[in-house]
Amino acid sequence: MSWCAESKSSWLAVAPWIGPELPVVAVTLRLTGLNIYPIKSARGIALGESDVDEFGLRYDRRWMVVDDTGTFLSQRNHPRMALMVPSMSDGMLRLNAPVMPPLATPLDPPAAVSTQVKVWDDVCSATWLGERAAQWFTEFLGTNCSLVHMPDDMVRPVNPAFAPPGARVSFADGYPFLLLSEESLADLNRRLSKPVPMDRFRPNLVVAGGGAYAEDGWNRIEIGTLAMRVVKPCPRCVVTTTDQTTAERAKEPLTTLATYRRVDGEVMFGQNVVHEGPGRLKIGDEVVVR
Helix, strand or coil, X not given: CCCCCCCHHHHHHHCCCCCCCCCCCCCCEEEEXXXXXXXXXXXXXXXXXXXXXXXXXXXXXXXXXXXXXXXXXXCCCCHHHHHCEEEEECCEEEEECCXXXXXXXXXXCCCXXXXXXXXXXXXXXXXXXXXXXXXHXXXXXXXXXXXXXXXXXXXXXXXXXXXXXXXXXXXXXXXXXXXXXXXXXXXXXXXXXXXXXXXXXXXXXXXXCCCCCHHHHCCEEEECCEEEEEEEEEXXXXXXXXXXXXXXXXXXXXXXXXXXXXXXXEEEEEEEEEECCCEEEECCCEEEEC
C-alpha cells in the first residue's frame, strides 16, 4: 500500500503552508457532502445519510474491477471508469455506462466463488461475481477483467502506523474515509483559470464552516455522534485531472496543487480518516474538532 513513511506530526512540521498556531476561534462546522463509491474508481453516489459499518460508509468500495492476475484496475490507467455510473435500489447495485446494457448485481451477493485479489500491496479474499459481469467490464474497458466483491468477513487492516489496532478498510486505497473542506477547494479554485468541482477529489466527507486547509491540523473529530481520527494527508494522483463526467484528462488541478501543496515529492490535498466505531452520518451533522 502506498503510504507516506513519516508520521503526521513530522509531516505537519515540514508542510510549508502551515503557519504558526493561532488562537482558537469558535466556528460551527457542518457535514455538507456524503459520498460513496461502491465500485472502486467508478463514479460516486451522493447521499443524504448513510450507515457506517466496520469498513466505513456502508457499501463504499466493496466492489472492485480486477484484471486476469487479480490486480485492481483504476482511473489511473483506465479513465473510462469515470463513465460507469452506479445506483442502488431494491437490494441491487445497478450500473450504467455509455452504449452498454444495464448491469445489476445483489448488494449482498452470496459468497459462491472465492478468489484472491490484490489492491496495492494487500492480498484479499473476494467473491467473483460471474461471467456476465466479467464480459460487461471487459467490453466497456477494452481489457480482460472481472468484478469482485469484498465479503463481510474479510479483514484488510489499515496501516497500523496511522490507525488504531483493529481498524480495517474495504477496497479503498488505504483508509475508510477521505475528508475535504469546501474552503480548501475554494482556495484551490481561486488559483485556477477554470475551477474544478469537488468530485475530482472523490471525498467521502465534505465539511464546511472553517478556514481553507483547516483539516490539515485536525487530529480527532466528531461528526454527529461518530468519533473519528484524522490520521494522514492524502497524496493526489492523475485521477484528479480526470473529468468525472466525460473521462477527459488534462493537467489541472494537479499542476497548480504541486506549486503549493507538495511535500516530499507528493501533492497533498484532503485528509484520510478512520472511525472509532459504527454509527450513522447525515448531511447537516455538526463537526466538532477535539
